[in-house]
Amino acid sequence: MAYLIRPVTADEWKRLKELRLEALADPVARVAFHRTSEAALGWSWSLSEPVVGRVRVWVHEESAPAEGLYRALGFVPTGRTPGNPKNPAAVEREMALPRL
Numbered sequence: 001m002a003y004l005i006r007p008v009t010a011d012e013w014k015r016l017k018e019l020r021l022e023a024l025a026d027p028v029a030r031v032a033f034h035r036t037s038e039a040a041l042g043w044s045w046s047l048s049e050p051v052v053g054r055v056r057v058w059v060h061e062e063s064a065p066a067e068g069l070y071r072a073l074g075f076v077p078t079g080r081t082p083g084n085p086k087n088p089a090a091v092e093r094e095m096a097l098p099r100l
Contacts, residue, residue: 061091
């Protein structure tokens with residue numbers, strides 16, 4: 001099975017955000033998110049081509065639960081806050097997990 005790793009496009013972002021917010025409201029979401037994320041990271045690190053040096057995520061400044069979930073997986077803030085072209089007032093924080 002072939003996989004394509006790519007950024008989320010602008011037209012996909014709204015639906016992805018809705019799905020993430022729904023998942024965070026689910027009482028068992030933390031467990032499911034953690035397991036799914038661990039599997040995705042394991043897969044990323046196992047690739048021989050392209051070699052993945054780090055995994056990055058962007059977390060909305062008001063999403064403390066999401067930030068906590070990523071921190072639990074080892075992600076750390078990079079200090080970058082890329083702008084959101086659809087909402088310039090929104091601040092998203094970049095977090096990264098480097099390959100060890």
